[in-house]
Amino acid sequence: MIRLEALNKSYVMSEHSLHVLKDLSLEIAEGELVAIMGSSGSGKSTLLNVLGLLDRYDSGAYHLGGKLARDLSETEAAKLRNSHLGFVFQSFHLLPFKTAVENVALPLYYSGVARRKRNAMAASMLERVGLGDRLDHLPSQLSGGQKQRVAIARALVTDPKVLLADEPTGALDSQTSTEILELLLEVNAEGRTVVIVTHEPDVAARTRRVIHLADGRIGEDRRQEGG
Amino acid sequence: MFDLDRWTEIGDALRKNKLRTALTALGVFWGMFMLVVMLGFGNGLENGVKGSMMRFTTNVVYVWGERTTMAYRGFQPGREVDFTNADIAAIRRVPGVEYVAPRNQLGGHRSSNVIRRGSKTGSYQVLGETPDFFKISPRILVSGRFINPLDLEEKRKTAVIGQQVAAELFEPGEDPVGHYISVQGGSFLVVGVFRMASNDDRSDRENSTIHVPFSTFQHVFNYGERVSWFAIGADDDTSAGDLEDRVRAELADRHHVHPDDPEGIGGFNSEREFGKVSKLFGGIRFFVWFVGVMTLAAGVVGVSNILLIVVKERTKEIGLRRALGATPFSVVSMIVQEAVTLTAVSGYAGLVAGVALLEVASMALGEDSGPMSQPGVDLSTALAAGVVLLFAGALAGVIPARNAAAISPVEALHSE
Numbered sequence: 001m002i003r004l005e006a007l008n009k010s011y012v013m014s015e016h017s018l019h020v021l022k023d024l025s026l027e028i029a030e031g032e033l034v035a036i037m038g039s040s041g042s043g044k045s046t047l048l049n050v051l052g053l054l055d056r057y058d059s060g061a062y063h064l065g066g067k068l069a070r071d072l073s074e075t076e077a078a079k080l081r082n083s084h085l086g087f088v089f090q091s092f093h094l095l096p097f098k099t100a101v102e103n104v105a106l107p108l109y110y111s112g113v114a115r116r117k118r119n120a121m122a123a124s125m126l127e128r129v130g131l132g133d134r135l136d137h138l139p140s141q142l143s144g145g146q147k148q149r150v151a152i153a154r155a156l157v158t159d160p161k162v163l164l165a166d167e168p169t170g171a172l173d174s175q176t177s178t179e180i181l182e183l184l185l186e187v188n189a190e191g192r193t194v195v196i197v198t199h200e201p202d203v204a205a206r207t208r209r210v211i212h213l214a215d216g217r218i219g220e221d222r223r224q225e226g227g
Numbered sequence: 228m229f230d231l232d233r234w235t236e237i238g239d240a241l242r243k244n245k246l247r248t249a250l251t252a253l254g255v256f257w258g259m260f261m262l263v264v265m266l267g268f269g270n271g272l273e274n275g276v277k278g279s280m281m282r283f284t285t286n287v288v289y290v291w292g293e294r295t296t297m298a299y300r301g302f303q304p305g306r307e308v309d310f311t312n313a314d315i316a317a318i319r320r321v322p323g324v325e326y327v328a329p330r331n332q333l334g335g336h337r338s339s340n341v342i343r344r345g346s347k348t349g350s351y352q353v354l355g356e357t358p359d360f361f362k363i364s365p366r367i368l369v370s371g372r373f374i375n376p377l378d379l380e381e382k383r384k385t386a387v388i389g390q391q392v393a394a395e396l397f398e399p400g401e402d403p404v405g406h407y408i409s410v411q412g413g414s415f416l417v418v419g420v421f422r423m424a425s426n427d428d429r430s431d432r433e434n435s436t437i438h439v440p441f442s443t444f445q446h447v448f449n450y451g452e453r454v455s456w457f458a459i460g461a462d463d464d465t466s467a468g469d470l471e472d473r474v475r476a477e478l479a480d481r482h483h484v485h486p487d488d489p490e491g492i493g494g495f496n497s498e499r500e501f502g503k504v505s506k507l508f509g510g511i512r513f514f515v516w517f518v519g520v521m522t523l524a525a526g527v528v529g530v531s532n533i534l535l536i537v538v539k540e541r542t543k544e545i546g547l548r549r550a551l552g553a554t555p556f557s558v559v560s561m562i563v564q565e566a567v568t569l570t571a572v573s574g575y576a577g578l579v580a581g582v583a584l585l586e587v588a589s590m591a592l593g594e595d596s597g598p599m600s601q602p603g604v605d606l607s608t609a610l611a612a613g614v615v616l617l618f619a620g621a622l623a624g625v626i627p628a629r630n631a632a633a634i635s636p637v638e639a640l641h642s643e
Contacts, residue, residue, distance in 0.1 A: 054550060074554070074555050075554045075556065078553060078554040078555070079554070081552050083552070095544060095547070095593070097239060106548070106551055107551045107552055109232055110551060151465050154551070
């Protein structure tokens with residue numbers, strides 16, 4: 001599903017350039033549940049941005065579902081993000097002036113689904129994440145855990161192959177974190193590839209593969225029994 | 228484009244800042260309003276002035292004698308050229324001439340004379356005319372008739388007087404026709420009263436004139452064969468400008484004036500006057516468009532400005548939309564559509580308000596009202612203004628949209 005070959009990425013600052021990802025090679029198969037860990041500055045966020053087609057890379061190759069990312073135009077990348085990828089962020093990134101249903105329906109708007117149909121799809125997705133009674137609430141009327149559920153529903157509504165989560169529990173208390181993590185495990189159980197960037201060992205412990213990044217390289221790639 | 232969600236988005240964005248939106252819209256509204264109103268009143272002025280000129284026959288040439296400035300055929304410069312009756316036939320032979328009206332004025336150009344009727348007196352211009360003059364310079368007969376060929380042939384002491392003269396020398400309700408007026412001791416029988424079709428300054432002056440038969444004039448006032456000036460009507464196929472050149476050449480030859488002498492024979496034609504006025508209105512129209520478009524441009528800059536702020540404020544939202552699958556095109560078109568909507572709605576309101584004002588003004592001014600007549604804009608002007616507006620709207624969106632498209636989702640999503 002995801003294949004990186006000798007990938008390099010630098011940020012050019014005003015005077016010097018910062019080499020963030022160094023000859024990174026990595027393969028993630030379909031249906032895997034992977035945690036990416038590393039200290040801040042290890043390049044894990046950059047890696048997620050590259051995986052999410054949000055950022056470009058300098059050299060090497062990134063294949064997503066058999067497609068080479070480098071060849072994609074901005075428009076093609078946008079379409080691929082829409083259909084193949086789902087994003088979950090630490091700070092949720094819900095649009096504050098839209099209701100839960102409208103937030104979840106937003107990706108469907110960009111894939112050209114008619115209004116009535118996408119609202120119905122969004123509502124059923126919200127029911128699946130346990131928010132069937134919060135459809136018309138604004139984000140400000142929801143708790144942190146509920147917001148993240150809405151965000152996960154939004155990530156899943158286009159039925160993507162890959163879910164990319166950037167510190168999904170970073171802003172949540174431990175009780176809620178566990179619930180959200182359970183939800184992500186369910187998503188993975190449906191056969192979707194789930195990649196979670198986290199610095200919490202508790203979260204990483206529940207996955208089946210933990211990749212440690214250190215200074216732009218893979219320090220450790222360990223498979224484990226998730227639980 | 229006809230996407231309900233898109234319109235909802237735009238409505239939301241504009242509604243979030245009502246005051247700012249209203250002030251921005253006001254700029255465009257005002258620009259459009261000014262453009263339409265100025266164009267409308269410009270048109271009204273043009274209609275009025277050209278309309279009153281049209282009522283004069285447009286193809287008229289006036290020629291008069293002047294003092295020569297060049298020696299020619301043995302004549303010294305400084306000689307006064309005087310036209311005579313013999314010139315009438317000569318001018319009539321010039322191709323393109325339809326009417327020739329020799330004219331004399333008592334006391335010289337624009338001087339007036341004391342006219343008496345019973346105990347009342349007034350001061351008016353007295354002119355010697357032929358019937359053709361009334362074809363060159365049409366006027367409305369209030370009572371009686373104009374000067375006819377028989378008056379001329381028999382040198383009758385008849386007079387056709389302007390409305391103003393009639394009003395001042397006669398009692399209200401009294402018909403001047405059949406009564407006598409005294410001009411320099413001679414009695415003239417009033418046979419007609421006229422008024423001019425329009426009511427500008429020139430018409431007011433004409434309404435205070437007295438016209439007597441040309442032959443009678445020469446005889447009674449001892450003018451001999453002298454003709455002060457000619458009014459000449461061109462036929463339909465001849466332009467007044469060409470005719471003036473031909474007539475002047477003919478008269479210069481007859482009166483031994485050097486062909487290159489700038490003076491000697493004076494002349495003027497209505498075409499030249501009409502051309503001057505046309506050029507003037509061309510200039511006014513350019514000025515109006517220039518000022519109007521610039522005012523509109525100021526409004527458009529306002530729209531562009533507000534959108535720049537809006538884009539800045541919505542950086543995170545736009546970044547998120549990009550992450551969720553919004554293409555750069557959909558972001559750009561969203562901003563441009565917002566700009567076009569804001570300009571189109573407020574500009575259209577300005578257009579409607581401008582046209583409404585012009586309609587009210589047009590109604591208040593009535594059918595015929597001198598220099599300002601039927602102010603308004605025609606459909607093609609309104610369409611042109613609309614095109615300018617749409618173009619302006621799109622232009623207003625370009626820079627903000629470019630900024631929006633340049634937003635990197637990575638930076639937008641990580642700016643907390």
